[in-house]
Structures are given as C-alpha cells and as structure tokens.
Amino acid sequence: MLIKGFISGIREAFICRFEERLLYRLNSLTKITIFLLTVIATILLSKTYTILVYTIALVTLGFTGMETSRFKRISLSILLFVVIIMSFSIIYLVPRLSTGELDYIDLLKQVFVNGCKFYCIALSFSIYFSTTKPQSISCLLEKIGLPYKFLYPLTLSIRYLGVVMNDFENIYDVQRIRGLRVDSGGFFNRIRSFLSLFIPLIVLSIDRLNDMVLALENRGLGLYKKRTYFYREGFGFKDIVVAAVFSILVVALYLIDQAVLPIGCFINLKGLSLL
C-alpha cells in the first residue's frame, strides 16, 4: 500500500490536469517566482516560527489552489522524503549533543526546521509542475533564452514522468498477482524483487523513447530556430497579488528572523520557547 501511495503521489506531482482553480490559472512565471521565493526563504530563514509561518502560507496556497485530494496525495508522497531528511538530520546532529553544542530542544528545533525547509521546496516544486502545462514551462524557459530544441525534449520528459509512473503501477500490479512480494524477505530478496519491477520498466521506457525520438526527427524538430506560439498566457491581477503576497511574506519573515522586527521577541516573551 505504501508503494502504491508513493507511486500515485509522484504521478500526481508531475501530471498537469487543468482544473478551474487558482493555481492552475496563475501564470507559470508567478509559480516559478513562488518556487524561487521558497528557495530563498529556506536559505534565509533559520528560526522555527518563521519557517513554520512560511510552511503554513504555502500549504494554504496549495490547499486552496488545487483539489484537496490531489494536494493530500502530493503532500503525503513528499512527507515520506521529509521523514528521511529528518532522520538524516538526527543522525548528523546527535553527536553534537555529547559535545554540548546542542541540547535536546535545539536538536528538535533543528530537525523540525530542516524537515519544513525540505517540505516547502518539494511542495512548491510539485505545485509548479502539477499545475502548469508543460508547454507553458517551455514557453517560459524560451523567454529566458534557452533553445527550443532542448526545451521540447525537456517538456516531453516532464510529461513522460507521469507515463513512467503509470507503467510502474501496472508492472507492480502484474508482478504482485504473479506472487512477487517486494515487502518481505531478506535484503537481497527485496533487491531481486525490485529488479523484477525495474527491468520491464526500463525496457518499456527505452522502447518508448526510441519511438519518441523517431517521431521528433520525423517532424523536423529543431529545423527552425524561431518559433511562434498559438497562444500566450497573460500576467493578470491574481498573479500580481499572489507574487506580491509571497514576496512581502518572505521579506517580512526575514526581518522577523533577523530580529529587525520585534515580533520574534514577542513570541519568545510569551513563553513559546520551543518555537
């Protein structure tokens, strides 16, 4: 069940199904801005409460901007990685307890901050890919100056991730009904079981890629350097509001984090020392 949920989560993160929701209607530039702002926020913010506020803001955007079930699936698949990141943080930080550099509260804070940071980056990345049409991604990158000959295969590979996950799910189902058990047995048995899932996946993928390359060559990809687009996405009022809210939020949280704004002190004074 865990593997099935994980496959479904990854697929959800990369397949764009257009819905009449806020995030789907935003310009891809706005969403990439949110992603970049998130990366900046995770670099700049170090206090528990500031990163927590940013995480809540991002979750609110995801929760209101896309279907609840889809958001839940994406979040759950990210949480699996968050747990891994937090575990590595614990392994890395535990030796510092003995040297006295950290106490248990600091350790918990640090692990929590690392988990939140990873969750935010992965979530904003998933939001971007799952709510943006692949052609909008390539259109945006072309504006930056990247050649279309490389961008088209890039958008194809993004679309292809969903297909690969579909194939993987089918292979997993077929092999399970053939008695394959990937969740039991010793380490080497499990590796062998996973090979039975990955070998057909790799063979199918190579086969598909071969067809894809033939089709692209056949249709003359890259013959002309300049391209025109049938339609271009506009930058509307919603885009300005969302981008502005997140920009202001990052700046404000940074100022609070650096104790330029006194809200952080206020929180500490209130006795919320764990934050």
Added chain:
Amino acid sequence: MVSRENAIEFKNVFFNYSSGFKIEDMSFKIGYGEVVVFLGANGSGKTTVLKLIAGLLKPVKGRVFVAGYDTLETPLSILARFIGYIPQSPWYMFSQETVYKEITFTSRNLGLPEDFYKRQALYIASWLGLVDKMDRTPFSLSEGEARRLAIASAVTHNPKIILLDEPTSALDYIGRKKFLEILNDLIDRGYTVVIATHDIDFTVKLGSPRVIVLNNGRIVFDGRTSDLYREQAILEDNNLIPPQITRLMNIIYSLSNDESIYCELSIENLIEYIVFNKKFLREKIGC
C-alpha cells in the same frame, strides 16, 4: 459463510477512484469453467472489475469472493494461486533473463515444487510452441510470441481462473487467429476465463459466451452474446458495433421475426438458414 460453488462472486460491490469514477452496487456470479466477457467502451470499468477480481483493488463496500476467498481478507500471495492474470501489454510481465525463467516465475514465487513447475513449463511451452525459445530472452520475442509467453506464464502454476485484459489489442489477423485457437483450447481445458474487451467481433468468434456489458461502472446487460445482438439500444448506447454477419441477421430477423436465426452465430449457420428459408425470405422482401 464462504461459498465455494462459484469461481468468482461479486456481492454488492462499491469502488471509487479519486478521479471520480465509481463502481456502484455490482453483483454477479461466475461459475467454474464458465467463459465471461466484459464488454464496454473505454472507461466503462472493465479493467477495474478485473483488478477487483485479482485482488489488486479492494472494494470500498461489499465483498468479492475468488474461489471462495474474500479478497478483502486474503493476501495476494494466496489469491495468486488461483489466478492467472494477462495484462493488456504482455511486456509489463517480462523481467527474467530467459523464456523458461519467465514461464516459471509465478510458480517459483509461490514456492511450488521444482519438479512440478519444470514438468508444467515443458508441457505448456510445447503446447504453445515455445519449446525452441526456452533459452532466449523474452524481449527478443515477437508480439504474438510475447502473448503466448504471457499465457504460458499465467497458467504454469495451474490456476483456476484466467483473467485477460484486452487480449486482442496490437494483434494482426494471423496473431488474433492463433490467439483465439489458444483461448478456445484454454476454455476446453476447463479454466474459468474472464475477458475484458471492447472487441465485440472477438466475442462472436469465441462462440456465444456469457457477456456482461458495462457502462460507467454499472452492469447494463448480462446474458448470452446472441441475446445481446437483439438489444439494439444497449449496443448503440455503449458504442458496440456488432459484426457484419450479426447486422445481416438483425435485418433478416426484422423481416422474418424468426428468433431461431440467433441460435448459432456463424457464417455457415446463416448460409444454411438462408438456403432453407429462401422462399419465405423472397416473399418477405417481395422479389
């Protein structure tokens, strides 16, 4: 109380995907040795029903029994003993270095005795014409050979039920003909065969099996193929275009009102019918 009289039993089954597609209150029974074809357009729920039978999907409400085992409570490793599943693309199955290892894959996973599956593999490979390919890699096989290998690996562990998902897709005329022969052979050997397809022509060539027509996750028809052809509204609603021979039968039926025309759906029988009723049909047409 677990009923072992039926190979498969759906008891008021409810299932839903997150995409919104639902199976609602589905009930049917399939006896041992029975051949059942699930017909329907794309997205009607055929593959979902097969996956529910295989235990790959679990009902949200209701019960699915396979060989008397409740799929909700029985692990897949037990259900796998009773089921041979052949997916739409046989390439989803192949993961072993040789055809022999591929054929014996399920038996090895289920921990069956080596001498049993070795004997079975040789017997089935010779039946399906794969003996001379036992040392080859499965990925070097043609589409038709791959289908036969998929069948071989699905039946080597001697299951009771064979599930086939869209078995005729990507097969040419010769491939279909050979596949049909194998399938009829499987039916003769007493396997319970469940097929999900939208290929109504293929259903006719299987004789007149039981057909269950699905539309949007609901059963809209459950009966013999020959009876289905008289249900024009169901055929039209589900985008099922009957083969030309059946359309001709329908025209003759509209003229003669003689139900015996539907007894056997074959060209030979139709010719025989026309020859015997030549005079009567001429009168009806008015020439």
